[in-house]
Amino acid sequence: MKAPLVKALVFAVCSLAGACLVFIHPAAQGALPEGDSPGFLFWGATLVIAALAVQSVRRLAALDGRRWLGLATAALFGLWVLYFWQLLVVAFDVPRVLLPPPGLILQSLGEHSEVLWGDFVQTVLKAVLIGWGLGSGLGFAVAVAIDRQPFLQRGLLPLASLTSTVPLVAVAPIAVMWFGFEWPSKAAVVVLMTFFPMMVSTLAGLKASGKLERELMYSYAASYTRTLLALRLPSALPFIFGALKVNATLALIGAIVAEFFGSPTAGLGFRISTEASRMNMPLVWSAIVVAAVTGSLAYAVLVQLERRAAFWHPSVRGK
Amino acid sequence: MKCAKPWQTATMTKAVSPGTWQRLQRDVVPVLVILLGVVALWYVGAVWMNAAGAIERVLPSDAPWTWPQLVAATMDMQRPVLPTPHQVAKDFWSSLVDWPIDSPRNLLFHVAVTAESTLWGFVLGTLLGLVLAVLIVHSRTLDRALLPWIVASQSVPVLAIAPIVLVILGSLGFSGVAPKAVIAMYLCFFPVTVAMVQGLRSPQKIETEMLHTYAASPWQALWLLRLPASLPFLFPALRVGIAAGLVGAMVAELPTGAVAGLGARLLTGSYYGNTVQIWSALVMSALLGLALTLAVAGVEKLVLSRRGGQV
Numbered sequence: 001m002k003a004p005l006v007k008a009l010v011f012a013v014c015s016l017a018g019a020c021l022v023f024i025h026p027a028a029q030g031a032l033p034e035g036d037s038p039g040f041l042f043w044g045a046t047l048v049i050a051a052l053a054v055q056s057v058r059r060l061a062a063l064d065g066r067r068w069l070g071l072a073t074a075a076l077f078g079l080w081v082l083y084f085w086q087l088l089v090v091a092f093d094v095p096r097v098l099l100p101p102p103g104l105i106l107q108s109l110g111e112h113s114e115v116l117w118g119d120f121v122q123t124v125l126k127a128v129l130i131g132w133g134l135g136s137g138l139g140f141a142v143a144v145a146i147d148r149q150p151f152l153q154r155g156l157l158p159l160a161s162l163t164s165t166v167p168l169v170a171v172a173p174i175a176v177m178w179f180g181f182e183w184p185s186k187a188a189v190v191v192l193m194t195f196f197p198m199m200v201s202t203l204a205g206l207k208a209s210g211k212l213e214r215e216l217m218y219s220y221a222a223s224y225t226r227t228l229l230a231l232r233l234p235s236a237l238p239f240i241f242g243a244l245k246v247n248a249t250l251a252l253i254g255a256i257v258a259e260f261f262g263s264p265t266a267g268l269g270f271r272i273s274t275e276a277s278r279m280n281m282p283l284v285w286s287a288i289v290v291a292a293v294t295g296s297l298a299y300a301v302l303v304q305l306e307r308r309a310a311f312w313h314p315s316v317r318g319k
Numbered sequence: 320m321k322c323a324k325p326w327q328t329a330t331m332t333k334a335v336s337p338g339t340w341q342r343l344q345r346d347v348v349p350v351l352v353i354l355l356g357v358v359a360l361w362y363v364g365a366v367w368m369n370a371a372g373a374i375e376r377v378l379p380s381d382a383p384w385t386w387p388q389l390v391a392a393t394m395d396m397q398r399p400v401l402p403t404p405h406q407v408a409k410d411f412w413s414s415l416v417d418w419p420i421d422s423p424r425n426l427l428f429h430v431a432v433t434a435e436s437t438l439w440g441f442v443l444g445t446l447l448g449l450v451l452a453v454l455i456v457h458s459r460t461l462d463r464a465l466l467p468w469i470v471a472s473q474s475v476p477v478l479a480i481a482p483i484v485l486v487i488l489g490s491l492g493f494s495g496v497a498p499k500a501v502i503a504m505y506l507c508f509f510p511v512t513v514a515m516v517q518g519l520r521s522p523q524k525i526e527t528e529m530l531h532t533y534a535a536s537p538w539q540a541l542w543l544l545r546l547p548a549s550l551p552f553l554f555p556a557l558r559v560g561i562a563a564g565l566v567g568a569m570v571a572e573l574p575t576g577a578v579a580g581l582g583a584r585l586l587t588g589s590y591y592g593n594t595v596q597i598w599s600a601l602v603m604s605a606l607l608g609l610a611l612t613l614a615v616a617g618v619e620k621l622v623l624s625r626r627g628g629q630v
Contacts, residue, residue: 061463070463077464098487155349165558165612166605167566170582173589173597178400245474252476257566260482260573261589269479273573276482284483292475299474 131190139198205236440503448511518549
């Protein structure tokens, strides 16, 4: 490792560690007596830490070279945001309804872990996973099925593209009416939301193979099925994975919003809307943390899968 | 390539430029056929799903009934499981014509409410996204520290924060358009920022170097080169953004006591089991989404054609 890199890292770690000393001050613990202000020493320290934070992020960002450096810079920035969120929210005594400090959110995450696990199972493992799988699978199947029907393609494709401009999640009340309050109604909304992106992407992907390759297959007298399996589906993989990634986010949004319209007494969307109306904000934030972590994890898993499945593709190889 | 395989014809025939009538036939007829198919399926589905209710409630229970009677009954029920297209069309039309435009029973009133917050959010979100993208492009620190979080937020259901935003703004004393516009704003702003950072960086090295040799300031480079070059990236993001903003505005209308707006209309419809009302609100929100996207696309066409069309 080069000297500037080591220096920047050491600087960042030291300033973070030093900044944590401020938590000894009663103002940072929310332990000040009533009507007492944090005092000059506290504000001075906060200002110094702010300068340190900016400087440490800048030094790390100025470096070039390794791939993980970008991640490290972003992570350091995130840590500083969390730090000042905690410090300032406690020091200014911001009402918990407005913005609970991260410590409290973490605590609530631990305390209500069983409730949140139940919500996770209800929303993610049932509604999202089933709906996402069914919707994406159906979209893929329909796209492959109408691949040889130009008439159907020309009819379906414009309509399917238009659905991206339509708030499909609004069918939630109808889904609740048809399939009841339990997870099937949420899964139905998710199926509807994920079907069209997958179909459009797969159709685009099936057209993505190069003319040269297709002519080569033709000169080998390869049958339609053979060409599809050996050339066109593999070259459609980046499009399909793109749709799977978009659909993962759409599915989470669909299931959570559908629960706003009516749900059993579990589920992330139910938790968020009911606890928000009861002003229990730390629990609302923990439910959002669960949803956010789920979304990012799903995305990361799909990226890894894509690297395995389409390792030969230029868009993957370059990374 | 005369010996094209069937699945190749779709791309191959493009080489021959057809007349207007032929193009109409090729592009419009399939869409119409599919739409007709959907309507036909809808009627079949309506008969299928409403049959149980019709047998129970509409048809005489003591006398025997015939199939035509059953079908006629399912077509025109009070509270159908699936209303037929003509019922929805009738309700849609009567809500537009029979009530004054400022009455809550007129769908246009709700459209105006939802469109207002969507457009406010869209404008604010786009401005915020533009400013942030310019800052990110010009500051290495922001680029390395902030951009990864904005990109990562695309895989997170940010719409879930909507109830929190409503509570926070509500306790700060904001009500009416402001909370809904804020939610629409932050949904618009993510795609715009990501696309604009890409777009502002899209000029080739040779072009930036030329401006450098002219001793152009960073502002001039931004105004003369980077912003025009980013337009083709901006407009697709705007189309995504306004659609997301509409969903945000509709979701924001749910917990506010369901007073006005298409989202509120959906919710009251589902409270009172008024399926026809839900469906017409659904059709209206689809039309609003289409209209907003078409408006953005129209502006796109106007701006890009002013700039010579081929950007």
